[in-house]
Each structure stands twice: as structure tokens, then as C-alpha cells.
Amino acid sequence: MKIEKANAGHLTNFEVLDFLRKRGAKTDPMGCLGAVAASECKVYEYLLKTPACNQTRESVTEFASRCEGFKLTDADKQNVINWRPTSAADVYAMVEECGKRFCKDERGLPQDEEDRAKELVALVNEIFPAPPAKPEDEVDAKPEDEVDVKPEDVVDVDMKDS
Numbered sequence: 001m002k003i004e005k006a007n008a009g010h011l012t013n014f015e016v017l018d019f020l021r022k023r024g025a026k027t028d029p030m031g032c033l034g035a036v037a038a039s040e041c042k043v044y045e046y047l048l049k050t051p052a053c054n055q056t057r058e059s060v061t062e063f064a065s066r067c068e069g070f071k072l073t074d075a076d077k078q079n080v081i082n083w084r085p086t087s088a089a090d091v092y093a094m095v096e097e098c099g100k101r102f103c104k105d106e107r108g109l110p111q112d113e114e115d116r117a118k119e120l121v122a123l124v125n126e127i128f129p130a131p132p133a134k135p136e137d138e139v140d141a142k143p144e145d146e147v148d149v150k151p152e153d154v155v156d157v158d159m160k161d162s
Contacts, residue, residue: 069106
């Protein structure tokens with residue numbers, strides 16, 4: 001492998017998934033033998049469970065151009081593309097200083113920041129396919145060793161060396 005351009009920028013999950021598909025990554029561990037490294041198969045398997053699995057190069061490019069009015073940084077755009085927010089709360093978690101940056105629309109006029117966050121979610125819903133559905137056994141399943149802990153059961157332990 002030859003490096004064409006060192007540190008050309010950050011890659012979205014879609015771009016990594018697309019690269020791994022072209023290299024021959026598979027979910028079947030035996031199908032990966034020789035084509036790609038085992039670690040690449042694990043990354044491929046993980047990315048198939050993220051919104052990147054059903055994105056297209058066209059949808060990513062369209063989002064990048066149509067979201068300009070939101071004044072998102074490159075890192076913000078990457079977060080939105082990678083994690084596909086489904087609510088205004090998701091947008092607040094992904095976009096740095098969302099409240100400050102969304103208080104004005106693309107013309108500079110004052111606007112409710114939550115409305116702007118909802119507009120971004122609507123744009124995401126319009127451009128990107130729905131995120132992959134979680135298998136039913138993963139939705140509400142708790143690990144067998146997980147125990148419900150009540151606040152009164154929690155004990156504060158001081159771990160200082162004596």
C-alpha cells in the first residue's frame with residue numbers, strides 16, 4: 001500500500017465502511033482470511049451496526065452542501081453524518097455550543113435555537129435513510145449480571161492510601 005496524501009483529513013464512518021467493502025471485508029471471519037486483516041473485519045462488522053451502513057456517497061455529499069446554513073464545523077458535520085441525530089437533544093449533544101450558534105438563522109435573524117436544532121434533524125431525516133433497526137433481543141435486554149441499584153444502596157467509598 002502506498003500513501004498518496006498523508007493526513008488528508010478525517011474520515012466519516014461511511015468512508016471507512018466504503019473503503020473496507022472495496023478491500024473485501026466480510027462479516028464471516030472465514031471470508032476475511034487473506035483479503036483484509038482480522039481487525040478490519042471487526043471494524044467492518046461494527047460499522048454495519050451504525051447509520052453508515054445504509055448511507056451513500058451522494059447522501060453524505062448532499063448533506064455537506066445543504067447544511068451550510070447551520071454554520072457547522074467540519075467536526076460537527078462529521079458527528080452528524082456518523083451518528084445521524086434523531087432528536088433535538090441528539091443535536092445538542094453533537095454540535096458544540098449549539099445554543100449559541102443556533103440562535104440565528106442563515107440570514108442572521110434571531111431564531112429559537114431548539115427550532116434550528118429541529119430543522120437540522122428534519123434535514124438529516126430528509127437526506128439520510130433511517131438508521132438500522134436494533135435486533136429485538138438488544139433493545140431492552142439487560143446483561144444477566146446487571147443488577148438494579150437503588151440510590152439508597154449506593155455507598156461512597158474513599159479509596160485513599162492510608
